[in-house]
Amino acid sequence: MNRIDRLQAILTQLQSKKVVKAQEIADRFDISLRTVYRDIRALEEGGVPIGSETGIGYFLDDNYALPPIMFTTEEASAILIAGKLISHISDKIVDASFQDALYKIKSVMKSEDKLVLEKLENSVKVFTGITNIPKKDSIYLQDIQKALVKSRILKLGYFAHYKQELSVREVEPIGLLFYALNWHLIAYCRLRNSYRDFRLDRIQKLEITEQTYHRKLDKDFEDYLNQEREQYQHFEVELRMEKPMALQLHESKYWYGHISEHEDGNFIVMKFLNPDLNGFARWILTMTDKVDILSPPNLKNMVGEMVKKLYEKYQNDLP
Structure with a gap:
């Protein structure tokens, strides 16, 4: 990638979230931190109002407006591929939200690129076997994400497969994992007083309570994953x-x-x-x-x- 394209991509990355760390930019483009600092200076000299806080990261001025981002055909095609997979690894609610987002992406594309996607739409399929397993209306993916963002305690009606019984749990969610072809909620269970793994398709009822909890999500989630790696003997x-x-x-x-x-x-x-x-x-x-x-x-x-x-x-x- 040449420098002009990289500067444009960095500007897009700065638009993507409230604060972007220099290391995130360096990792994305496989460049040194010194190069990141030079690129940021170049954008500032070009009139882009970029703010920064030591040890936190870079951010764009709230009053700075950019024209709509145009997608390349390759980028839109990659999103189309992701959409084909999402319909098989999520629920109907998430799938519908993604398809709405895809329509918005298509709406800002050039006519010739739209034709490319129309051709790909019917030429890309995901085969999951001969049997057609009905997709659930909801496995609570969006509700759990809301609870994570707002640090809200969840009340679950959970069916334990091995015990073949339904139990009610109050849990403090710290992360979502996808493995073994299923989504899993990792949460601190107040009934068991420890972290537990809840498979989403076994949650029969979910309620987002008004109660909040105080955990450092990133750290607690990473600690849980590291502990699982150590215990998972191969x-x-x-x-x-x-x-x-x-x-x-x-x-x-x-x-x-x-x-x-x-x-x-x-x-x-x-x-x-x-x-x-x-x-x-x-x-x-x-x-x-x-x-x-x-x-x-x-x-x-x-x-x-x-x-x-x-x-x-x-x-x-x-x-």
């Missing part, structure tokens, strides 16, 4: 298999934590990091005799025990 697994078997695994190996592989004569040796050896052992059973377990030794024992139980169950049915 096991290193090494398998050797024939090349045709390796080709059959294709994309499925990544679901089980594939990290590397190399050729060994007529075989492929694969390495995995996986937190669930029991589930990994069941996956290995689907490969029958086409795979050798190189490590860890206890994985061999687990597979052997599973095979033994299967034999005992079906031995009378064998010819």
Whole structure:
């Protein structure tokens, strides 16, 4: 990116939020802080009223007005792709809000760029399987975001899957996580007196109360994530298999934590990091005799025990 384009992009970034840190600009454009300071000076010399506070960041004067931002075709196309995904990883309310935003983006585009998006609209699809799972009207994504912004306590009617029971919780939300194809609310649970992970599609009722709480959201959320990383133990697994078997695994190996592989004569040796050896052992059973377990030794024992139980169950049915 040349400097003129970067200056325009920095100006757009300054418009995007109330205060922008110099380090945020440096990280976005992969430039030094010294270069950031020079670019800010250049914008100021060009007549842009940029304010700053030491240790906080830069901001635009509230009275400074800029003309509407024009999107490039590539930028609008990227937003269209995001829209295709959002409809599958959110609820109907969030999807509708995003589509409204997309209409506004299209309204300021040039005619030729609008035609490009119209062609892409029907040429980009997201395939989620043969079965069509109905989308929920709401999984409370927007309500939880409002509670986070206003530091409001939430009252949940939550269905615990393992206990198969509904409970009422008062929680202090600190963040939203998307993993394992579901959204999760991370919050301090006043009933359990500790942080808990609540899957949004199991929340049957949600109320934003008038009560507020006092937590440093960024710090508490990051501390929670770091703690989870430390507790989330992974096991290193090494398998050797024939090349045709390796080709059959294709994309499925990544679901089980594939990290590397190399050729060994007529075989492929694969390495995995996986937190669930029991589930990994069941996956290995689907490969029958086409795979050798190189490590860890206890994985061999687990597979052997599973095979033994299967034999005992079906031995009378064998010819």
